Amino acid sequence: MGNVVQRQTRGALxxxxxxxxxxxxLLSDQGYRLDGRKATELRKFQARMGVFAQADGSAYLEQGxxxxxxxxxxxxxxxxxxxxxxxxxxxxNCQYSMATFSTAERxxxxxxxxxxxxxxxHLKQTFEAAVMTQLYPRSQIDIYVKIxxxxxxxxxxxxxxxxxxxxxxxxxxxxxxxxxxxxxxDETPLADLCYAEEGGGVxxxxxxxxxxxxxxxxxxxxxxxxxxxxEALIEAAMTACKGVSKVLDQVVxxxxxxxxxxxxx
Amino acid sequence: MATVQVSEAExxxxxxxxxxxxxxDGRGCEDYRHMExxxxxxxxxDGSAKVTLGDTAVLVGVKADIGKPRPKVPNEGYxxxxxxxxxxATPEFEGRGGEELGTELSNTLYKVFNNKHSVDLKSxxxxxxxxxxxxxxxxxxxxxxxxxxxxxxxxxxxxxFNTKIPRVHISADEEGxxxxxxxxxxxxxxRLNVENVPCIVTLCKVGHRHVVDATLQEKACxxxxxxxxxxxxxxxxxxxxxxGGSLDPESIFEMTEAGKRxxxxxxxPLMKLLQQEESLGKARQKVGFLG
Numbered sequence: 001m002g003n004v005v006q007r008q009t010r011g012a013l014x015x016x017x018x019x020x021x022x023x024x025x026l027l028s029d030q031g032y033r034l035d036g037r038k039a040t041e042l043r044k045f046q047a048r049m050g051v052f053a054q055a056d057g058s059a060y061l062e063q064g065x066x067x068x069x070x071x072x073x074x075x076x077x078x079x080x081x082x083x084x085x086x087x088x089x090x091x092x093n094c095q096y097s098m099a100t101f102s103t104a105e106r107x108x109x110x111x112x113x114x115x116x117x118x119x120x121x122h123l124k125q126t127f128e129a130a131v132m133t134q135l136y137p138r139s140q141i142d143i144y145v146k147i148x149x150x151x152x153x154x155x156x157x158x159x160x161x162x163x164x165x166x167x168x169x170x171x172x173x174x175x176x177x178x179x180x181x182x183x184x185x186d187e188t189p190l191a192d193l194c195y196a197e198e199g200g201g202v203x204x205x206x207x208x209x210x211x212x213x214x215x216x217x218x219x220x221x222x223x224x225x226x227x228x229x230x231e232a233l234i235e236a237a238m239t240a241c242k243g244v245s246k247v248l249d250q251v252v253x254x255x256x257x258x259x260x261x262x263x264x265x
Numbered sequence: 266m267a268t269v270q271v272s273e274a275e276x277x278x279x280x281x282x283x284x285x286x287x288x289x290d291g292r293g294c295e296d297y298r299h300m301e302x303x304x305x306x307x308x309x310x311d312g313s314a315k316v317t318l319g320d321t322a323v324l325v326g327v328k329a330d331i332g333k334p335r336p337k338v339p340n341e342g343y344x345x346x347x348x349x350x351x352x353x354a355t356p357e358f359e360g361r362g363g364e365e366l367g368t369e370l371s372n373t374l375y376k377v378f379n380n381k382h383s384v385d386l387k388s389x390x391x392x393x394x395x396x397x398x399x400x401x402x403x404x405x406x407x408x409x410x411x412x413x414x415x416x417x418x419x420x421x422x423x424x425x426f427n428t429k430i431p432r433v434h435i436s437a438d439e440e441g442x443x444x445x446x447x448x449x450x451x452x453x454x455x456r457l458n459v460e461n462v463p464c465i466v467t468l469c470k471v472g473h474r475h476v477v478d479a480t481l482q483e484k485a486c487x488x489x490x491x492x493x494x495x496x497x498x499x500x501x502x503x504x505x506x507x508x509g510g511s512l513d514p515e516s517i518f519e520m521t522e523a524g525k526r527x528x529x530x531x532x533x534p535l536m537k538l539l540q541q542e543e544s545l546g547k548a549r550q551k552v553g554f555l556g
Contacts, residue, residue: 048555052408053320055353060554065308069407069554071353079356095352095359100403101310101326110349112361144352144359146405148324149309 026185026200034196035064042180042192042240043153045247047161049168049255057169061161064194065151070161072169074141090136094123096158098147119155122218126159126208129217130177131166141171152195153181155206155220160244167252175210176248177217180240182207184229189236191243205233209241271485279486280472288476288483295527297478302419302535304427304542306553312428315553316420319480320410323417325402325424329431331445332399334390342389342397346374348404348417355409363406370404370417373465377418377494377503382461384425391433392443398430411481414492418465419535425462426539429454463494463502464535466528468520470512475520477527488512491520495528497536 031038043064052058057072078085085091096119097111110116127143143166145158159179166173183190183202190197198204203223209216216238225233271279279289286294298319307313310326317323335343348370350363358366378384389398402424404417431447431454438444448454469479469487476483479490488510494503504521506512512520542549 046555051554052322052353054355054408054410058353062555067307067553069353073356093359097351099307099324099326099405100347100349100401101307101313101328101405104309106328106330106401106403110351142352142356142359144356146351146353146407148405149307 026197026202027188027190033190035194037192039188040191040236040240042243042247043194045244045251047164047248047251049164049251050259055169057165057167057171059161059164059168061157061164063153063157063160063192065149066147066153066157066194067149068154068157068161069146069148070158070165071144071146072142072162072165072171073144074169075136075139075171076142078138078140084140085138088137089133090131090138091140092124092127092131092133092143093140094120094127094143094145094162096120096123096145096147098150098154102147102150119158122155122220123158123162126177126179126218127162127166129215130163130173130175130210132172132174135172141166150195152193152198155179156181156192156208156244159208160248163248164251168255175212175215176245177208178211178241178244178248179206179208179218180237180244181205182233182237182240184225184233187229189233191236191240203233205237207234207237207241209238209245211242211245214238269481269485271482275482276486279483283471283474283476283483286474290480292478294474295477295523297415297531298480300416300419302423302538302542303552304423304539305551311430312424312426314420314423314427316416316423318410318412318416318419318478320408321412321416322407323413323420324405324407325417325420326405327424327428328401328403329428330399330401331391331396331433334394334397338386339394340390341386342399343386344378344384344400344402346371346378346402346404348374348406350406353407367406370413373414373492373503373505374402374404374417374421376505377463377465380502382496382500383463383502384461385458388455388457389430391445392435395443396435396445400425400428409481411484412467412478414465414467415478418463418494419531422459422462422464422535423539425457426459426536426543428457430457431455460536461496463496463500464528464531465492465494466524466531467492468524469508470510470516470520475516475523477523491517491524493521493524493528495525495531497529497532499525499529501525 046062055071156179183204203225205221208218301317304314312327348367352359468475469490489508492505
């Protein structure tokens with residue numbers, strides 16, 4: 001096998017230099033993570049609903065440095081193949097894509113690659129569990145999520161942004177869908193992973209939860225974890241998701257308050 | 266492109282209004298809609314800008330990477346454009362639906378910037394024939410409400426103004442090859458001179474008159490449009506006629522003159538605004554989509 005020399009881009013080079021220089025560990029002895037958070041602390045949340053006037057529902061969400069934009073069109077008539085029409089419920093169509101400038105290394109294709117297709121299917125599965133599709137038979141609901149800046153926890157930020165967008169579109173849901181990515185380091189579960197932690201050899205688990213009933217809409221993990229730790233990790237993920245749901249609820253209530261205040265004449 | 270259905274009565278109304286220099290939203294024929302520009306919205310990039318023109322929203326990110334110069338011009342860097350028409354704008358752009366429009370937009374951008382003066386490509390050279398800076402300009406279309414070219418060109422100008430390219434030091438390593446070192450200081454960077462970057466003006470022919478910055482309704486009433494890219498001196502770098510209808514040479518000449526006038530008038534306030542935003546420095550509150 002020949003020696004393949006890969007040209008590393010500036011982003012990757014800089015990041016490696018940074019890690020080596022600082023001798024960083026994911027969880028310090030005092031219990032602080034790379035960005036100064038504690039193990040169960042979530043990143044800074046900033047959200048806004050109704051960002052675009054043309055779409056039926058839209059939301060913008062920032063969790064730490066990860067920024068996502070979600071747009072909902074629907075319910076409307078099923079576009080494309082008529083074979084997709086379901087006579088008893090609405091069809092949910094999701095597309096996940098990343099802006100080409102969202103990652104440290106420039107992404108050539110915004111969508112269409114395997115990871116994006118997989119994410120789109122996960123989003124579809126998540127929202128089919130939450131949206132009351134039986135109220136809109138023979139119609140289609142489109143959910144499009146775009147990652148503008150990627151710093152870890154892409155799936156969770158997408159789900160949270162899409163929840164706000166679906167609420168903004170006025171489509172009824174059973175409950176908020178909250179998602180969080182958790183990881184396991186040094187016998188401690190870490191909530192809401194950032195990019196450095198995700199890549200640092202941490203077993204990460206993504207969970208989407210319907211908080212009121214404690215129902216799990218999606219659970220995904222593709223890393224090695226000892227069976228004994230699994231329950232603790234899922235518990236930590238559910239607690240983090242419940243925290244996220246409180247924040248989302250606050251955002252929605254504030255948006256409604258702003259919308260219902262009559263404009264000063 | 267997102268389209269609207271316009272009835273015959275509405276078309277007549279729009280046509281008559283434009284004939285009298287009064288458009289549906291009260292603008293004159295050569296007025297732009299409310300434009301909002303903000304730079305440095307995405308921190309992963311070397312330069313970024315967000316432009317909202319009426320309901321059209323465009324986000325541009327510029328990334329600078331080290332690459333090999335083109336064989337014909339070994340002492341110049343180059344610029345690559347990519348336009349992503351995202352499904353956010355309209356469900357028709359889902360999957361590969363937006364590729365056609367995206368390719369058309371990026372091809373036009375290549376033509377507009379295909380001259381020696383718009384971007385100083387020689388300043389992007391690191392070592393002739395071996396290394397140069399490649400600027401990847403990525404345009405993300407978030408909402409379509411007509412007049413994409415103008416919004417995109419303003420956003421590109423703002424993003425290039427905001428671009429910070431790190432300084433490089435070339436040193437010779439043991440085997441006699443060249444080693445490139447990036448400066449560690451994030452503030453030690455080179456800025457681009459965007460004085461000569463052109464702005465695109467789209468003029469739509471509606472009836473016997475032409476309008477600048479047409480909305481989707483006005484576009485539905487027009488037969489053809491002319492796209493002109495104008496620099497701050499009034500020099501034209503690219504002209505294109507789009508649309509299914511035909512234009513007579515008289516109107517093309519008239520539209521070109523109007524385009525030059527409008528385009529030239531666009532540059533000065535834009536540069537002033539960008540410099541004003543820059544002067545706010547760290548005290549500036551970054552709004553992005555949250556405001």
